[in-house]
Amino acid sequence: MADLTTTLCGIRMANPLVLASGVLGTTRAILTRAARAGAGAVTMKSISLEPRDGHPNPTILTFEAGVINAVGYSNPGVEEALAEFADLGDVPSPVIASVVGRNAEEFARVAERMARLPVAAIELPLSCPHTPGYGTLAGQSTPEATREITRAVRAVTAKPIFVKVSPNAQALGEIAAAAEQAGASAITAVNSMGPGMVINIEARRPVLAFKMGGVTGAALRPVALRCVYDIYRTVRIPVIGTGGVATGRHAIEMLMAGATAVGVGSAVAGGGVEVFARIAAEMAEWMDRNGVARVEELIGAAHR
Amino acid sequence: MADLTTTLCGIRMANPLVLASGVLGTTRAILTRAARAGAGAVTMKSISLEPRDGHPNPTILTFEAGVINAVGYSNPGVEEALAEFADLGDVPSPVIASVVGRNAEEFARVAERMARLPVAAIELPLSCPHTPGYGTLAGQSTPEATREITRAVRAVTAKPIFVKVSPNAQALGEIAAAAEQAGASAITAVNSMGPGMVINIEARRPVLAFKMGGVTGAALRPVALRCVYDIYRTVRIPVIGTGGVATGRHAIEMLMAGATAVGVGSAVAGGGVEVFARIAAEMAEWMDRNGVARVEELIGAAHR
């Protein structure tokens, strides 16, 4: 049987699948469930300094080609998160803390505290397209901001830092390079796309309360794949390829584009928590059929 | 029965549906067929100064959520186009000429000649994501380039000019405003998204010969809708809302987001040339059921 284990920035994973931030990751118990269901690593929903209610509902919809959301970083704030995730002993996979802030200083303040938890890495999404004050809407999706924020966080923790980038960024290569230079350990590519909009024609109104929201799932997949391909050529740190992965074939495409690990989020909507075990099984089956013994043989294969 | 006629920059259309550039529009005979099949207006495949073979095959694929292409502006060049489209007498709908160039001067040279044809308008795609020397890859997707190119073309023709923008552009509002100020008559929103990539895992290679290509169809729809919504708030000239429209409901969503006309391209892949008549019928049926007599009542309705 193919060996699905992989190592990401020194973090041993039973398989390359990472539960993406914002999907399922609200509590320790749910993280535990996702890990038991087969996720090689699990990411928390992003945590900010203060509690946030996020946008009013509707916040999460699907359309014919994926998911669209404007949750708006609802989260209980770092204080509460330290309690919720204090004990991660029963989560059988490494846990990644996702940290957001309105500026470099805030990122550092939250990251410094979250890094005290028994988490394997700190992820910094600089790329949310629908939360005023954060991500793209706060100008965090530029090489300069990326450098500044990554440096600030690097100064407060020795843990691996994953910088999460936007598929919309025009200077994606430069952003990834800036992150690498500033001390990032890996690039998570990508966050949600757009934003997009859904209008209900009987109501004559955008459906999301925030009107627009990030597009993920199938719609994002080819764009995410291209971002991973580009970033792999630009930086030497590993990439967590994220966007639209729903099958073992999709995951292997991501690996071949250059990903060391593969994020899975929206596929939980159609496939349930069981999606991790299914994708892993499909990967193993394909690898066996094609004489591939280890995941490493696949990473970046489309470049050779 | 609902009245589907609409007027776009003085151009009378039997319905708001426009055949998008690059789909079906290679010859006069095919344009005639699309118009007879119910397209309210039809757009030619983009024409450049010299003939272009475009990228090698594979150039056009579909994935689970839409179409991905890197055709690379294959076209017979302006000289040949003048012969092909000299007589448009049997095309029952207005014809839009799509013109591309490597710089403002080339745009003007091609546009000046194409404008002598009996075409209703000249469309300028500044936004192709996969053709070196053109569009996004030539830096045409900025407010400055948009202004310069639009001005140059405005200087050589009095016909309506449609400036076609990219869904990836970060300064979309500014680009639309620059186009308007420089004399554009309408904004076509949007061109293809990304680019994206598709990898064949058995071959371990990107499938498109150009490796990456623009993403269209269902995947693009919410992003296109948001672009139209944003542009409608920014400029006073009309918008041709294009991206992923495949049903009457989709077309009405575009109108409500602010479009005056609605482009249809990728839907031809699943729906055939018949897609225009079907979408128009679905629109009329919805309008009848909802007491909407005329298309104008729908334009921008989601903003009110």
Add this chain to the structure above:
Amino acid sequence: MQRIVEQPVMARVLERRDEAADLRTLWLERDMAFQPGQFVMVWIPELDEKPYTISALRPGRIALTVRRRGVFSSRLSDLRPGESVGLRGPYGKGYAIKPRGVLVAGGCGLAVLAPLKDALPDAPLIFGARTRGELLFLDRFPDMLLCTDDGSAGQRGFPTDLLRPRLERGEVGVVYTCGPEVMMKAVFDLCERHGVECQAALERYMKCGFGLCAQCACGDQRVCLDGPVFDSAALRRMEEFGHWARLKSGRRVTLNEYGNWRSCRP
């Protein structure tokens, strides 16, 4: 792969009817395959979207029974015939029907159990409210076994007081309950003592409604998809059941602090 489009579809209000103090039933134009215990997300454009159960179904129409409580439920209650709301769903897992069931409702939790009672007309239905003015569906279910905290109608006391003797007599196969979580916890504990299965419909703050965000987490369960109805085996594993719930931000608070809408108490 996601194939189902989770978006609200507008439905017109056909009629409305006052049920009790602050409680109103709205009939909406819609056909729906609905299992008792499931819910729909109700969208009022430009305001919010919240979960509600369907309290009755007829061909071409469904009913929501809404307690006027905050801004949203008030706006919903005040909708007039001809106006529309968006509906998506139904979502979640309903009650699993087993022999010799007893229904135990508290307050407007009866809205959830009402279609189950329609499906099981011979099953006993115990209904408790704080006071006579908060009783509902008295005409619809004339055989209800009533109790009130203040004794103003039916027996004075709690629904558990009416359930206990039946459990002791060994005549109960399964208990279906919906109401304030403290009440459901009491019902569950009682069932546990008698070795009888209990199915309880939980309420948590919801966003997606289809299992993606885990905003509705209770223990490691998503109330929207894994529930809202949970059986004894699941309830036993849920440390949070009867104790904690999460606010919109995800902050965990006591049930009291969470505000217990099903108690129908402001």
Add this chain to the structure above:
Amino acid sequence: MQRIVEQPVMARVLERRDEAADLRTLWLERDMAFQPGQFVMVWIPELDEKPYTISALRPGRIALTVRRRGVFSSRLSDLRPGESVGLRGPYGKGYAIKPRGVLVAGGCGLAVLAPLKDALPDAPLIFGARTRGELLFLDRFPDMLLCTDDGSAGQRGFPTDLLRPRLERGEVGVVYTCGPEVMMKAVFDLCERHGVECQAALERYMKCGFGLCAQCACGDQRVCLDGPVFDSAALRRMEEFGHWARLKSGRRVTLNEYGNWRSCRP
């Protein structure tokens, strides 16, 4: 809405066999529901993708018969067992079977008609080539009516010479043809004079293969989706048939200039 994923799926070469000068058949590992006249797009990674017909089918395998002509067809012909190519399709509309059909093939157009002959073993098959060395499938179809331009095998002359008497005798219900377009035009004109339906498989430069780009336009028809097989009614309306074709850029040129791959002449 687009639901089918149009992407190449790799298929292994199982064996190869030389058919004639420069003509080779490759057997690929694939099951496919295929109508004679349809085609597949064949992808050689990092080179190009081109249309080919399936010249024979067996359970679990399909055959391509390829004339070595340019870079692509040479690379394809040279693939060794165990190597793979990508296939997508089948695409297009095949021949519509009608009573009393006659097959008329020119050059490697026989590759297209071969599976039709397999399906209609009793239908006469007229096959013309320039010279004896370009004949193929002689063992597969021993009953073929042969002609060569130079008389080196079969009757000296063109396939039309063998078709004409049959038309005159009124024994032909429909003519299925594939070959150089000038030949097909001659066959079509002959059929028109005798009031007999003709079905011809056209060849144009292709990109998508599924009707989106109209790069393959002939008149107002897309050869990839509306064809490649067209009946007399359609052929009559196509001004370009027999006269013009389009290069990769879309430039319209004479058939001579286009290069007539089906003639199997360099």
